[in-house]
Amino acid sequence: MIRTILIDDEAHNHRELIRVLSETCPQVNILGEAMNIAEGRMLYQHHAPELIFLDIEMPGGNGFQFLESIQPVRAEVIFVTAYDKYAIQAIKFAALDYLLKPVNPTELKIAVEKAEQKIQARWGNQQLQALLDNLRNPQQQPKIALPSNDRVDFVEPGQIVRCQSDNTYTYVFLVDGSKMLISKTLREFTAMLAEYGFLRTHQSHLVNRKYVRSLLKRDGDVLLLTDGTEVPVSLRQKGEVLAGLK
Structure with missing residues (x-):
């Protein structure tokens, strides 16, 4: 039980969340509920949970201030929120999971299964730290989490020099010459990186403009x-x- x-x-x-969890995620054991940050901090300290469902x-x-207040975070977090473009962008950059209200049962089940894997692997907290670091330093380029x-x-x-689609995965090519296969679509990378000078050149390719040397005129x-x-x-x-x- 989680x-x-x-x-x-x-x-x-x-x-509503308890109802959907009981129907789709029997492995989740709910130890308590909080209505604000202060109550949440007390719950966290008392129960030492493995998983937190957190409103923003x-x-x-x-919710981000709550996470700052319990550093170091020793639990996985699934954000549950109404739409907030800035918050969701920050969460996506850290490759963390979020659910929009009202919660979709299928998306909830997937998010819980991913959290369960992270709990077993014990590396998900690095992503929470990346999220908080990005939020603390909005003037700097954010760090993007690339989980393999x-x-x-x-x-x-x-x-990142470029990204190349491989069905529902994406190869990410870095300036040091390394290459990683990431479980995200090229469309997701395009949405995240558009404001950082990346150009979608083709249905399978996304390129960082700063690494373009020239445009070659050929048959194509x-x-x-x-x-x-x-x-x-x-x-x-x-x-x-x-x-x-230009």
Whole structure:
């Protein structure tokens, strides 16, 4: 059983989450519920949970402040929140799980199973630390969590040269010449990296503009990168790529 606490300022959200958990995730053992950060801190200290379901916006402070107050965090966290673009972007960069209200049972089951794997592997807390570091330093480039089978690497967007789709996975090529296969789609990387100078050149390719050396005119246009890689530019993306390179 996974020792679990819920922290959310609305009682009806507690009831609904407990109902869905009982139907989809029998391995979850709910030890207590809190309505605010102070109550949540007491629950955490008393029960030493393995998993926390955490709302972001609450009276008296937000979920991120709660995490700061219990450093070092020794539990996995699944955020449960209404839509908040900034918060969700930060959570995605750290490769953490979040659920939008009202909670979808299938998404909840998947998130709990992933948390269970992290609890067994004991490396998920690195991602929480990356999230808090990114939130503390909004002027700096955030660190992106790149989880693979046996570890999690943290890189700045500027260290990524390009990304290449492999079905529902993505190969990430770094400036040091290394390559990682990550369980995220290229569409997810495109959404995360668009504001950091990345260009979608093709349905299978995403490129960091700072590593583009030249545009080669052939039968089909190709970007030559500083590492010598040639990346195709599709007709559909050509206009956007040319505009992005100006």
